[in-house]
Amino acid sequence: MAFYDGVFDSLGLRSWCDAGANDGPMTMAQLLQKKSGVTPEVAATQSTPLMDTPFPSLDSLHEACNSIPRTRDMTEAVELSFLSIKDPLKAVLDPITQPLSWALDGTMNLFEATPWFIMIPALLLLTWFAARSLGIVLLVAASFLFLGFIDHYTYAIQTLSIIFVCTMISVAIGVPIGIAMARNDTFQRINIPLLDMLQTLPTFVYLIPLIFLFSVTESKLYGIAIILYAVVPVIRLTDLGIRLVDRDVIEAADAFGMTDRQKLFGVQIPLALPNIMAGVNQTIMMSLAMVVIASLVSAPGLGVLVLRGIRNLELGVGLVSGFGIVLLAVLLDRCTKAALNRINVSTKAGS
């Protein structure tokens, strides 16, 4: 007799319960009971004290009524249902996401194949165009020479290439979604919980289904994980930026008969640009954070060294590569912030 037997008896459900009786695989608890020599029947005859009343969970209800599934039946069902949709899902997602693999691999090959004496000046030139600040260019130069000097240059370039591709794709996806959210309240209401979920889900959690869907050797696996995590800020800040555009200016645009397209490209996006750039900055920072975790699923770069530090307890390797990541983060942040400030100055709002 289990604790909740009486409940099912009094509801007249006993026959339904017994009809569902089947000897599923034995649970660990049953196994232990068997070993200690106390059969369930004997245990049940001892009346349970009130203070020990079990929570009416699936497992304790199952003890009283076999028709009710156990918790592990439930998790198994989730697993089975995922596995059953896995193949059709894979058939759809695989071709769609294939370009991501190409982009990641292609960029990685390009970055690695470019000799350091071309790559570093190219990066410095890019920094100059984005930030127009000699100080930041010098900082970038010093950092890369240092990373090269301690033989971390290749790892750093790998990490950089992943971030480069993932940020590009995040912006390409995020800005249009943000614009759509700013224009449609319903779409915004639907999306906000999704974005909240993407931001709060522990990063390991989306790796689990992704591992089942794609092969661990494919680069799109970590690409998707990084983009899902990093796309959120650019969406949010694009939405916010467009909603924050001065109503008076929008009204003026309407009063002079602008079409929606003229308004979007001529007024809303330019005026939201500082916010959008702030979103891009956040996206870069978040993809950098994720690229380390993604090394668990074979993403190359500095994260691999950090992982080695953890796995083999190689303290020095872990700390030095961790410092390398911090250095990259500082560089990317300074560059994008300087670019952002440049935009802010040229579009500073009136009065």
Add this chain to the structure above:
Amino acid sequence: MTPTAPTMPATDPARVKVAIRNLYKIFGPDPQTALTLVREGMGKNELLDHHNHTLGLNDINVDIREGEITVIMGLSGSGKSTLIRHLNRLIEPTAGEVLLDGENVLTYGPADLRRLRQEKMSMVFQKFALLPHRTVLQNAGMSRRIRGEDQDTADREGGKWLDRVGLAGVEAQYPHQLSGGMQQRVGIARALASDSDIMLMDEAFSALDPLIRSDMQGLLLELQKDLHKTIVFITHDLDEALRLADHLVILKDGFVVQQGEPQHILLYPSDPYIEAFVGEINRARVLRVRSIMQRCPDVPPAFSGVVSPDATLEELIEMSGGNTECCYNVQQDGADLGILDMQHLVRALVPARPGEDKLAAQ
């Protein structure tokens, strides 16, 4: 201040450019039901308290005449900004008609409406609403670019009007580098550059300090002398309204309390609300000789001087040196119009009360 060219007296029937007919605007979830209640005579407060709808505009009928400045005046919450936004349909009415050259604007589809806003009505805003990321010249030529004209035409037109409003030399600057008064000049240049017949000015000078405001009023009157645009001007400032208006509409709680020639409203206020307004202002500076002179064909030979009908009373008092014995001959282009004696003038300076008002009218 006195125009030298003979101006058309406001009483002459000019062509009606825009006619607002039985316009209602009710804000709330179910305006149509509320509309029937309002038509049955429910007031603004009752509608808000019991039905949770706000009565924005209540049966507005206004004729806006071609080439005149129509000033719509009222305190905040009187619905004046709501009203002006119905003309170019930035706000959709609950019921009524807005006729532009006899065509009902409210039947327009999106394309017609855009053409109306691009070509027929331009607007000047209280907070200037310039595009902060464009230069002054690009802002001024904005309406041309929106219409799809090329950058050269836009720059030429924009530059021409910037020059006209006294802003030559700042074309390459950004709006935030200019003072408020200069920004509003850009706003006016932008509206003029669209070459529309109608200009809507929503509290255009209210954000400016008094001296600049007076300058801008002068600028507007001077431009109007040459351009003869149909201007709808919103303000909460009676002095501004009286200085600019050919036709004055006074709004209160969403309905028209009184409308007409400003001098007439000043002399014969129809409502305690308007009296309270009118009581505050310097009547001598606003009232003109033509409004209070006695029309008589045969002028007595003895008078102290000749005065133009458009002179203000203040100017006449100054002319007389404070002598109340004087009597003046009012002449326009050498033709006698009537006489004005100083004692009559002094009586006109006393704010009218409704009772006396009727006596005086008889």
